[in-house]
Amino acid sequence: MKSVKQLAIRGAIWTIVGFGGIQILRFGNNLILTRLLEPEYFGLMALVTTIRVGLELFSDVGIGQNIVNSKRGDEPTFLNTAWSIQAIRGVVIWFLCILIAYPIAQFYNDVRLWWLIPIVTLSSVIDGFSCTSVHTLHRRMVLGKLSLYELIMQASFLSTLILLVWFYPNIWSLAIAPVIGAIYKLVSSYWLIPKYSNHFEWEPEAVKEILSFGKWMFVASTLMFAAEQTDRLVLGKILSFEMLGVYTVAYTLASIPREVIKQLSYKVIFPAISHQSDLPRPTLRAKIIRQRWLMLFTCAIVLAGLVTVGDLVVGILYDKRYAAAIWMMPILCSGIWFSLLFYTISPALLAISKPLYSAQSNFARFGIIALGVPLANYSFGVLGAIIVIAFSDVPLYIVNLYGLWQEKLTCFAQDIQTTAFFIAVLALFLAIRNHLGFGLPIQTLF
Structure with a gap:
């Protein structure tokens, strides 16, 4: 059994290597897209992404943190209950996005937002049904496998995005790509750990533990969104x-x-x-x-x-x-x-x-x-x-x-x-x- 220090050192190396690779891919992707698309499209997508992330954080009950931190984080019943909450949350987020799309389009005086917001946030529904295997790898600090997985997912998503924009250089290609990326993640997450899957289950004790920890995570995540994303919401209005x-x-x-x-x-x-x-x-x-x-x-x-x-x-x-x-x-x-x-x-x-x-x-x-x-x-x-x-x-x-x-x-x-x-x-x-x-x-x- 490796010590926590050894796992942390190995995890840090893998995280830096994996995330460094992702940043290189994103940087190259960014250079290509800025030559194919108008700056206006990046502004629109920044605003739509901010809204999606905001609704995800406003409804965050710390599923991942619960699995990492809880003493029951390896129990199937606990994991399935967490997955069930996660799936319900994804559907709720999408319905909320449909409701707020029109008023937001009116506020920012751009009718494209009326359609962009529901399309992009469809990825939240798909993400909600992804397996909790990713959180389990975090808990076990098996970060080599996780970093490689995330690098492959990012490469798949970005290559799909570039192909879409290459053939259809418009804002709708930027909107559809995240949905395709979410499908990649949904399917692949069930292959990460052998014989590991989730199904709907609702154990009251697990729900109570998750929501008890999650009530503060909800507050923290809501304010994290406010802290990290408000700049785009404000600048989108004044610039x-x-x-x-x-x-x-x-x-x-x-x-x-x-x-x-x-x-x-x-x-x-x-x-x-x-x-x-x-x-x-x-x-x-x-x-x-x-x-x-x-x-x-x-x-x-x-x-x-x-x-x-x-x-x-x-x-x-x-x-x-x-x-x-x-x-x-x-x-x-x-x-x-x-x-x-x-x-x-x-x-x-x-x-x-x-x-x-x-x-x-x-x-x-x-x-x-x-x-x-x-x-x-x-x-x-x-x-x-x-x-x-x-x-x-x-x-x-x-x-x-x-x-x-x-x-x-x-x-x-x-x-x-x-x-x-x-x-x-x-x-x-x-x-x-x-x-x-x-x-x-x-x-x-x-």
Whole structure:
């Protein structure tokens, strides 16, 4: 039997390799699609995807987290009950999308949304019937197999998307592709673990446990959506869909380090801490801090590099329609450091069954975006809105820090030291760039 540390190390390697491969595929796919389609289409799809994700998070009861964290997470009855809840939830989401499609189309003054929303969110129904085998692999930390599976699924989806857009370069190809991708996942999820399947079952005790844990996950997930997706909803109203598409390209590239850490947070850090959550708090805190050093130092170097050269990459790879993404990129990258501090420690609060702190953290970020972005855009234009979005993770981090202090898991001293290291590395990289004659990343603004 491998130790939790060995499983975590192996899981981290596989997660980085698998997710890194997925990001490379997405990046290549993005380059191809931006040449075949208008920026407006990316803005429309960003808005539709935000609405779909929002309804999924508003109805989230933490099925995956329950399976990973529960002592009954390997029992067939518990798994089948969880699957049943998941399937019902998917159908409900789609019906809600049908109901809200018309008012949303009216609000954003685009009749295409009336049809795009029901088509894209049909994938939620299909996803709901997918096997819980993926969550079981998370629980067992069999992340090599899981990473390979996700890489194959992503490659299948993206190749299908490119073929559709190649023959039919319109918004409807972007809408249909997620539905086809959901079908791929549905079928393949029943092949992941031999002799593993789900069927409808409803055990009251399992339902009670899932919903008891899920009531806080619902709050946390709802506010997570508000925190992470409100920017697109607000920008979709105050900017054109074309500018929203440009912002989406810049944000997607800038968020790569955050997405990698989020994957590690969910797939490695959370299950690893869950296995040790019964330890005394000082012992658990010492273990977390010891393992966190390497992650933060590595992230600091990677993020500093992305801030330094990200604008050059955008300028080389994208055409003049995406020129605004050049100056957006370094600004958005700079604020991601606080996300990295948050996601490398926030799973500890979830593992000790304290998801309320996550909800409070996300509410703080939501407040900054919902109020700050429109005001900043009114006073300083698009630049002001982007700066507010870039540093909206600061309140997220501060509130989470309070929760860690309350639960005797604080790591503030470590955060100060690694932040100083990040600033020093960034200053060095910028000095080297300037010395080589490339100026500063935001020079296009002047």
